[in-house]
Amino acid sequence: MNTLMLASELTKRPVVTLGGEAVAQIKDTVFDGPAGQITGFTLNGRGLLSGPLKQSLPWSAVHALGRHAVMILGREVLAEPAAVVASGEAAGGGVLGVRVLTDEGTDAGTVLDVVVEADGRVAGFQVAAIEPPEHRRRTVFIPRGEGVAVSGQALVVPAEACRFVADDLPSFTAQVEIFRARQAAARGTRTGQEGMERTW
16 A cells, blocks of 8 residues: 555645746645545745745646655646645545544544545545544544545545544554455455356
8 A cells, every 4th residue: 555645635736847847836636536546736836925826736736745855757747736636625624524424324423634646546544433432523534445535525425434534644554454354355255256146
């Protein structure tokens, strides 16, 4: 599995060409919630007084998403903002603070951040979880299930995802792998059963 990172950690990360030129810095991560994939980034200029750029960085133009910089081939890969923003929701505005509900109707807390992989996939969410019976809040990481529903009011995840939470990113990596393996096995079982039903 790729290294996991928080979308908020990408903010202000420099965008650097393979020629070594720092051309921008990340303003917001934009992603398609149902597809679970980063679609790109909105950008700020470099330096203290620089504001938002009139260009964005589509995910397809990212050469590498590293710990210290986002690498691109050259400045020419930057696009109009609509190329990125129109294709998804900004992580900073689309899901932060939204309630997390399971598909069984249980309130799991509120979204604090989005967990992304270096290949642009959304692995899960950092959540302020509600713990009964005292209703205390603690921060946990919860995997993103397939077919997750995202709206401005709620993020719906499979109830099974709540069995694979972790308290930190290093242990969350293992939980995501186990969760994905169980989902794949369940899909294989359903596919096999559907095939048997069709033969009868």
